[in-house]
């Protein structure tokens with residue numbers, strides 16, 4: 001079969017069991033390889049759904065400029081879609097975004113603007129650029145309901161099918177919360193006993209807010225794609241059973257172990273997810289099946305995370 005274009009290659013990613021990093025655990029841990037998507041990350045799923053809906057609803061035409069604040073993966077997916085549907089894409093990123101991701105967005109033809117500041121300042125900059133372009137569409141992945149819906153329609157059903165309904169725990173890092181929430185909603189509908197666990201980096205305000213802590217202050221960290229200095233509109237704390245906090249060093253170490261011990265070349269937030277999934281699995285017996293996600297590839301962070309053996 002010949003696909004009409006590269007968008008037909010989005011989704012239906014493999015679910016792979018972990019073998020060596022799980023040594024000593026009784027429960028099974030499996031990861032969904034989202035770097036297989038043509039834009040190289042899980043964000044292809046929601047960018048495709050949001051763009052298709054915006055076109056359908058008349059909000060996006062070839063004359064429209066698409067603008068968004070991104071840690072690079074949503075930006076790459078939007079830039080790829082822009083190349084196919086022929087619309088302009090302008091992306092605002094923070095200075096910590098890897099050069100590999102910035103280069104990829106530019107390779108697809110997008111304009112990338114680096115803005116050092118809070119999320120609100122970055123959003124203001126994106127909207128200002130949009131207004132200069134006249135007709136613009138602000139994706140707003142933190143609040144756009146089609147983000148989580150993409151995972152409700154694709155990621156959730158795939159995991160349910162691939163595990164034959166045996167999944168007991170769903171673990172995912174929270175950037176916008178789309179991956180965690182959409183998949184969680186689907187899995188809990190199928191089996192209300194499935195537990196959904198969010199992953200958040202130290203420094204982000206999401207974990208301390210969920211835990212009801214006082215005097216919460218945002219502090220910078222290096223992991224890309226998860227955590228925030230705002231609470232994304234997408235998040236429904238009532239559906240989340242628990243959250244696990246991770247740090248840069250543990251996450252990056254796990255990303256390196258995934259490469260060296262599992263042959264899975266994954267990014268920093270994948271390290272966060274797997275570290276958290278192992279902590280969940282430690283408490284379970286052989287009936288436990290913990291599923292998490294590898295949002296993107298280590299290729300996007302070679303210069304930042306992976307030095308390899310010298």
Ligand code: PMP
Nearest residue numbers: 073175176177178179225269295
């Ligand atoms: N990891 C990486 C590398 C990402 O780019 C993102 C998206 N920001 C996530 C995890 C989290 O996904 P979501 O926005 O669906 O919460």
